[in-house]
Amino acid sequence: MPVLEVEHLTKFFGGFRAVADLSFVVEHGEILGLVGPNGAGKTTTFNLITGFIPPTAGRIRFHGEDVTGRPPHEMAHRGLVRTFQNTKVFAQLTVEDNIRTGCFLQLPRGMRATMLGLSAAEEAALRTRVDELITFTGLQSHRKTVAQDLSYGDQRTLEIAIALGADPRLLLLDEPFAGMSRGEADRCMALIHRTRERGVTVLLVDHHMDTLMKHCHRLVVMHHGEKLAEGPPEVIRADPKVIDTYLGGRVDA
Amino acid sequence: MKRLLFLTAAIAAPFVFPTIAQRNLLILIAINVILVASLDLLMGTAGLLSLGHAGFMGIGAYASALLVLHYRLPFPLALAAAAAAGGIAGLFIGYPSLRLRHHYFVLVTFIFGIILTLLFTSLVGITRGPMGLPGIPFAAIGVPGAGRHTFNTFQSKVDYYYLVVVVAAFVLWLRGRLWRGRLGFALVAIREEENLAMAVGIHTHRYKVLAFVVSTAIAGAAGSLYAHYTTFISPEVFTFVDSFNLFVMNMVGGAGTPAGPVVGPLLLTIVRDALRNISPVAAEIAFGVFLIAAIAFLPVGLMGALRRPGVRGG
Numbered sequence: 001m002p003v004l005e006v007e008h009l010t011k012f013f014g015g016f017r018a019v020a021d022l023s024f025v026v027e028h029g030e031i032l033g034l035v036g037p038n039g040a041g042k043t044t045t046f047n048l049i050t051g052f053i054p055p056t057a058g059r060i061r062f063h064g065e066d067v068t069g070r071p072p073h074e075m076a077h078r079g080l081v082r083t084f085q086n087t088k089v090f091a092q093l094t095v096e097d098n099i100r101t102g103c104f105l106q107l108p109r110g111m112r113a114t115m116l117g118l119s120a121a122e123e124a125a126l127r128t129r130v131d132e133l134i135t136f137t138g139l140q141s142h143r144k145t146v147a148q149d150l151s152y153g154d155q156r157t158l159e160i161a162i163a164l165g166a167d168p169r170l171l172l173l174d175e176p177f178a179g180m181s182r183g184e185a186d187r188c189m190a191l192i193h194r195t196r197e198r199g200v201t202v203l204l205v206d207h208h209m210d211t212l213m214k215h216c217h218r219l220v221v222m223h224h225g226e227k228l229a230e231g232p233p234e235v236i237r238a239d240p241k242v243i244d245t246y247l248g249g250r251v252d253a
Numbered sequence: 254m255k256r257l258l259f260l261t262a263a264i265a266a267p268f269v270f271p272t273i274a275q276r277n278l279l280i281l282i283a284i285n286v287i288l289v290a291s292l293d294l295l296m297g298t299a300g301l302l303s304l305g306h307a308g309f310m311g312i313g314a315y316a317s318a319l320l321v322l323h324y325r326l327p328f329p330l331a332l333a334a335a336a337a338a339g340g341i342a343g344l345f346i347g348y349p350s351l352r353l354r355h356h357y358f359v360l361v362t363f364i365f366g367i368i369l370t371l372l373f374t375s376l377v378g379i380t381r382g383p384m385g386l387p388g389i390p391f392a393a394i395g396v397p398g399a400g401r402h403t404f405n406t407f408q409s410k411v412d413y414y415y416l417v418v419v420v421a422a423f424v425l426w427l428r429g430r431l432w433r434g435r436l437g438f439a440l441v442a443i444r445e446e447e448n449l450a451m452a453v454g455i456h457t458h459r460y461k462v463l464a465f466v467v468s469t470a471i472a473g474a475a476g477s478l479y480a481h482y483t484t485f486i487s488p489e490v491f492t493f494v495d496s497f498n499l500f501v502m503n504m505v506g507g508a509g510t511p512a513g514p515v516v517g518p519l520l521l522t523i524v525r526d527a528l529r530n531i532s533p534v535a536a537e538i539a540f541g542v543f544l545i546a547a548i549a550f551l552p553v554g555l556m557g558a559l560r561r562p563g564v565r566g567g
Contacts, residue, residue: 050452076454084452090445101442105454107435114463117433166453 001064003028003170003201004049004080009058011044011225018044020225022058026170031192031202033212036222042205043085045222046174049203050082051075062170077105079169083159083176085205090162091148095139098147098158099130102165129165137161137191153184160191164200171195172203177211189215213237259515263418267411276410278526283417284479285518289502290424291471294431294464296500297509298440301461302359304496305346305366306472311373311491313339313473314480315380318389321481328392332477339473340466347465351458354447366496373488385487392416392481417478424471425514431467440464494537498525501540504547507556516556 002025011019019041026032034042047053049060051072060068062080075081090098106129107113108122118126134140137157142150147158156176163171173192177185192215196202206212212219213233221228221242229239236242266279288310295301313335320326320334350361373380380386392413431437439460442450450457480486498521506517521543528536 052448052451071456072448072451073454073456076452081454082452084448088446088449088452090442090449092445093441101438101450102453104435104438104442107438109435112434114435115427115467116430117437162449162453 001028002026003063004203005059005061005064006045006049007059007061009045009048009060010056011041011048011053012056018225019048019055022222022225022227024220024227024230026201026203027218028201029196029199030217031196031204031215033216033219034203034205034222035207035209035212035219036228037207039224040207040222041225042207042222043174044225046082046172046205049075050080050172076166076168079167080172081163081166081168081170082172083156083163083174085174085178087152087155087159089147089150089155089158092146094144094146095134095142095150095158095161096130096144099133099161099165100126102133102162103129105166133161133164136164136194138187153180153188156180156184156188157191160188160195164195168200170201170203172205174205175207176204177206177208185211255512259512260422263422264415267414273410276414278522280410280414280417280482281526282518282522283414283421284475284482285499285502285522286421286515287417287424287475287478288472288499289506289518290421290428290514291468291475292499292503293508293514294428294468294471295440296503297428297513298432298437298444299461299464300444301351301465302500303362303465303468304359304493304500305362305364305369306469306499307491307493307495308366308369309339309342309469309472310476310479310495311369311486311488312342313476314486314491315373315386315476316473317477318386318480318486319379321390322386322388328390328481331481332474335477336470336474339476340470342473343466343469344462347462347469351461351465363493363496366493370488370492373491380488383488385485386480387485389480389484389486391484413482417482420474420478428514429511431464436460436463498540501544501547505543505551505555507551510556513556520555 004026006025007023009019009022010017022041022045034045036042044053048055051070051074054069058068059066062078067075067078090101093101103126107126108118113122134143137160139154139157139161142154147155150158160173160176176188176192180188189211192202192204204212204216213236216233218230218232219236220230221236223245228245229236229242231239267276270276270279288306292303292306295303316338317331317335320331321328326334346362346365350358353361374382376382439450439455439457442455443457443461447457502517502521503514504517505521506515507513521540524539525536528539
């Protein structure tokens, strides 16, 4: 069963059609790239899938269950966690506290844990989890750094660490490489690959076709809110519609 | 260590300041500590400002006073009922209005506070309106063997002062613990980045409502403590100006700092009392000036300036 099934997803903002009859699936364990020029409807699609805005029409299924229109916190609870295009971290908290907050869903429930704080054992378990994520993402040297003082690239890494705290089954990354240097982008991609190896399926949005071609198992190409093409990189590369509208005209071999 | 110091000072205070006027002021300071600490549950974590807090205090005060006057409810039960009344009112107001963010929410609390003052004034059949409710029984705690107390004896004031201090200490303790629980995590995350908080699975609305209900319940309890101390309440002590003053105390003391809700009320209740003896208008103007000064020069308050606020209060 696919992790995510998007069926005939449509979103109108007033008279503007941002997403139109979009259907695709995300298979377990893959890195799927959602690509398209600015304004193609990628971020809107993200917001629809993660429940930040309700669709005008269409269905979203997660592990076979209809989750259309469910609120973001419930999506996260089901294992569907996102990052944001314009980096969002808890700016005034340290790296450590950012990740602790990301682990919110792992905190013990009940009145006592909610109102009166964690027990020593619970606190230790949380610390272990946070330590593991700090090591996994390579943020050891910044443990006590306040998030807003981090370099841009490290902030994006922290974003992923926060998201991993929620223990996602499907991680949606909205333009994780935007504004990154070449080296930072490579390190970020390596982190995404390691994340996949943990068993997390990844849905990646970007407008850099070449980056996604290199790293994704499959691609979904969007244009004016519609799906233009879907398939593995080599198929996309050869697709005449993609070449015409996105890669800037046919190149004769 | 610091906490012990505060506690010792609080216990010793009525003996250092033994006159009726001084002890009166001590009790008012302690009640304000409770109110500001409850306000800070929202301000100091989620950055949510309620400008209708005196209204919730008023709900507790009227609920408690009326229950004791008409149904002869014992004071401890009336105190609990006042907290319940404040909390229920908080739920009704908070549930819809906390869907709004930032200043839109502030606006709703502001308007609600004004509506409450109008209700206290116009529901003459229940509250006696602007005439106020006189003759509320003074809740003397009574120390065994110390004999009967009346409102004006020194002894009864000391008893009552200690009762209020115990409640204040409990509220401050609860506030410290809340910071370390799920609720504290959620509220700080909401202040820092609400959309990210939702994305990592925090049901932001639920936690905001929960914090608001706890906060308004405490305000209700403070209202009961006030009513059974002054033995007279009227709409004019639960107005927007009173809500605003609590906000100034919170800002001057330092929102989200451990000692802020003690220092702010301590300082400003005394200043207000001193200025009121000169002119009531002077007191209000001074509070406005304090707020501007606090925002301009001490955005993290007195206690925050002394020590950068622990982001999770730790």
